[in-house]
Amino acid sequence: MLKEKHNYKGTLICVEGIDGSGKSTQLALLRDWLKSTGQDVIFTEWNSSELISQTTKLAKKKNMLSPRTFSLLHAVDFADRLKQVIDPALKAGFIVLADRYAYTAFARDVARGVDSNWVRKVYDFAIKPDLAIYFDINPKDSMERICANRAPKFYEAGMDLKLSNDPYESYMIFQGRVIKEYQKMVDEFGLVKLDAMDSIHSKQVAIREMLKEVLTAKGVNL
Amino acid sequence: MTAQFKTKHGYEGLLIVIEGTDGSGKSTQLELLKKSIQAQSYGVMVSEWKTSRLIANVIDDAKDRNLLNATTYSLLYAADFADRLENQIIPALKSGFIVLLDRYYYTALARDVVRGQDIEWVKNLYDYAPEPDLVFYLDMPVDVLLKRIIGTTGLDFYESGRDVGFSTDFYKSFEIYQKKCLEQYNNMKSEYHFKSIDGTLPINKIHSIMDEEVQEILSSGVLK
Numbered sequence: 001m002l003k004e005k006h007n008y009k010g011t012l013i014c015v016e017g018i019d020g021s022g023k024s025t026q027l028a029l030l031r032d033w034l035k036s037t038g039q040d041v042i043f044t045e046w047n048s049s050e051l052i053s054q055t056t057k058l059a060k061k062k063n064m065l066s067p068r069t070f071s072l073l074h075a076v077d078f079a080d081r082l083k084q085v086i087d088p089a090l091k092a093g094f095i096v097l098a099d100r101y102a103y104t105a106f107a108r109d110v111a112r113g114v115d116s117n118w119v120r121k122v123y124d125f126a127i128k129p130d131l132a133i134y135f136d137i138n139p140k141d142s143m144e145r146i147c148a149n150r151a152p153k154f155y156e157a158g159m160d161l162k163l164s165n166d167p168y169e170s171y172m173i174f175q176g177r178v179i180k181e182y183q184k185m186v187d188e189f190g191l192v193k194l195d196a197m198d199s200i201h202s203k204q205v206a207i208r209e210m211l212k213e214v215l216t217a218k219g220v221n222l
Numbered sequence: 223m224t225a226q227f228k229t230k231h232g233y234e235g236l237l238i239v240i241e242g243t244d245g246s247g248k249s250t251q252l253e254l255l256k257k258s259i260q261a262q263s264y265g266v267m268v269s270e271w272k273t274s275r276l277i278a279n280v281i282d283d284a285k286d287r288n289l290l291n292a293t294t295y296s297l298l299y300a301a302d303f304a305d306r307l308e309n310q311i312i313p314a315l316k317s318g319f320i321v322l323l324d325r326y327y328y329t330a331l332a333r334d335v336v337r338g339q340d341i342e343w344v345k346n347l348y349d350y351a352p353e354p355d356l357v358f359y360l361d362m363p364v365d366v367l368l369k370r371i372i373g374t375t376g377l378d379f380y381e382s383g384r385d386v387g388f389s390t391d392f393y394k395s396f397e398i399y400q401k402k403c404l405e406q407y408n409n410m411k412s413e414y415h416f417k418s419i420d421g422t423l424p425i426n427k428i429h430s431i432m433d434e435e436v437q438e439i440l441s442s443g444v445l446k
Contacts, residue, residue, distance in 0.1 A: 051289050052298075055280050064276065066308040068350070072301035073277075079293040121346040125293055 002102060002120075002189060006127050010090035011214060014101035016182065017135030018175050019156060020145035021196040022203070026135070027099050029204050030211070034095060037222055042089045046100035049080035060155050067112035067160070074105055075122050082126065090127065095215075102126040103134075103185055111177035112161060130214045132189065133207060134182055137196035139175040143168065227442035231352035233315035235265075236439065239326040240432075242360030243403050244381050245370040246421045247428070251360070252324050254429045255436065259320055264445060267314045271325035274305035285380055292337040295385075299330050300347040307351060315352070318445060327351050328414060332406035336399065337386055355439065357414060358432055359407065362421035364400050371396075 006012070013030075015023035027043070034041045047053045056073045059065050065073070089096050102123040110116045143152065147168070154160065157167045158174025186193050192210065194203055212222055231237060238255070240248045252268060259266045272278050281298050284290050290298070314321050327348035334344045362370075371377065377392050379385065383399025384392070411418055419431055 051284055051294060052280060055277070059276055066304065068308065069276070069301055069304045072297055072304055072347075076294055076297040076301060079291070079297055080289075083291045083293060118346060118349065121343065122297075124343055 001124055002126050002128050004128055006090070006130075008090035008127075009093040011095045011131075011218060011220075012086065012090060012098065012127060012129040013095065013131045013133075013211065013214075014098040014103075014129045015133050015135065016100060016103045016107075016191060017196060018107075018137060018139075018142050018178055018182075020142035021135035021137040022200070023133075023135045024099055025200065026133075026203055026207060027097055029200075030207060031097055033208070034097075039222075040092075040094045041097060042085065042094045043097045043099070044081050044085050045098070046104055047074060047077050049077045049084075051080040052076045063154055063160065065155075065160070067109065067114050070112065070155075070160075071105060071109040071114050071119055071122070074109075078102060078105070078123065079125065086127065098129070101129060101132065103132065103182070103189065103191065106185060107178045107181035110181050111158065111174060116181075130218075131210055132191045133210070134186060134191040134193050135196040135203075136179070136182070136193050139172045139179065141197065142175060143171055147171070227439050227444040229444065230355055231315065233312070233352065234318040234445075235315040236320045236356075236445065237311075237315060237323070237352060237354040238320065238436065239323045239328075239354045239357045240360065241325060241328050241357060241407070241416065242421060243332075243362065243367060243400055243407070245367045245374070246360040246362045247425070248324050248360060250425060251358070251428055251432060252322055254425070255432055256322055258429075258433050259322075259436065262440070264440070265314075265317075265319040266322060267310070267319045268322045268324070269306055269310050270323075271329055272299065272302050274302045274309075276305050277302040288379075288385070290385065292334070292339055292386075295337060296330065296334045296339055296344060296347065299334075303327060303330070303348065303351070312352070320445070323354075326354060326357070328357070328407070328410055331410065332403045335406050336383065336402040356435055357416050358435075359411065359416035359418045360421035360428070361407075361418050364397065364404060366422055367400055368393075368397065 015027050017023045031041055031043055047056055052073060086096050105119055105123060109119045152167045152171040157171040159170050163173045164170040185191050194206060215222060240252050242248050256266050256268055272281055277298060311321055331344055335341050377396050382392055382396035384395050388398040389395040417435060419428055
């Protein structure tokens with residue numbers, strides 16, 4: 001399904017990239033602007049479903065998840081939001097803005113050693129976004145941004161993989177793997193790559209331009 | 223001396239599954255089998271469907287609040303299974319236990335497909351699961367099942383497939399749902415080499431059939 005164009009009235013936009021790549025900032029700017037122009041916008045983010053997100057967060061705190069269970073719990077979260085939020089909003093003609101999408105699972109789970117075909121099949125029910133933007137950053141810049149005042153968290157540093165006892169070093173190795181997976185997906189799924197180190201303004205200009213193009217093709221003028 | 227038995231999964235222990243629909247007598251048989259194996263000084267571990275510490279409560283709670291759609295239903299059970307498999311079942315098999323399972327992923331295949339999921343999609347969710355050494359399937363006609371369940375636990379919303387919308391009448395819905403599950407189990411019998419046992423036989427008779435199969439494997443000396 002991630003390869004087939006959808007036929008919904010609405011438009012699905014997602015942002016991808018590792019932590020600290022600036023994707024949430026860009027999505028927030030886009031959302032505020034779209035709302036100010038009177039568009040019907042809905043926002044949804046990774047691991048936020050009522051059904052499961054608390055369980056996943058709790059299990060992460062206790063460091064008790066195997067890579068496969070980790071993967072399946074995030075799939076539950078995604079499926080719940082897809083069926084309850086994204087799908088109905090697209091049918092009703094909304095612009096749906098997703099902070100992370102199935103590609104996050106493909107990048108992180110595969111970096112954890114889960115088979116890449118397996119996880120792609122698990123997410124077979126996902127809807128192909130009209131626009132998927134990937135914010136490319138190197139692990140070092142990402143770490144400097146998110147770990148300015150705190151150590152990397154257990155799973156975000158991939159500490160479950162026992163790559164290194166030092167969370168900073170582990171973060172560099174693990175996120176390096178995640179980035180490699182993202183880079184593969186640029187061609188595989190047609191993700192649009194932006195340089196995370198560009199200015200906030202120039203990225204926002206680029207995103208709005210791409211969105212306008214998508215909407216124009218659907219007969220919506222901003 | 224029987225020819226050397228080789229486990230199908232490559233671990234040291236044995237993986238034995240009892241499958242069947244609700245009310246087919248699985249738990250009773252599991253308990254009996256556990257006792258007879260224990261009596262011979264083997265290490266036995268039992269694990270039941272939907273009992274992971276992590277996820278079982280979430281499933282129950284979500285069912286209570288009618289929060290599940292067919293996809294989240296499938297994925298939650300798959301997560302429960304993954305958690306139990308990796309934290310309990312595989313470690314036990316590695317250390318040479320006989321693991322007795324009340325239901326295995328065949329249950330998910332039956333229920334999820336009845337809920338409209340693509341069978342290949344569901345198979346993929348469980349494709350990493352080790353192949354059991356023995357799968358007993360308790361075969362029960364739907365009318366006997368209906369009586370058993372109504373006479374014991376009563377009809378449950380999901381076990382009656384009410385979420386699928388076959389019928390708003392509880393009895394009718396249960397009948398349709400269980401029939402469809404039985405069809406799925408029947409389709410799996412040969413593919414997964416079920417040892418099908420007539421579930422209407424007396425409890426002791428069923429037990430001795432199962433025990434004989436287990437003894438045959440044990441007498442090959444696989445766990446010595």
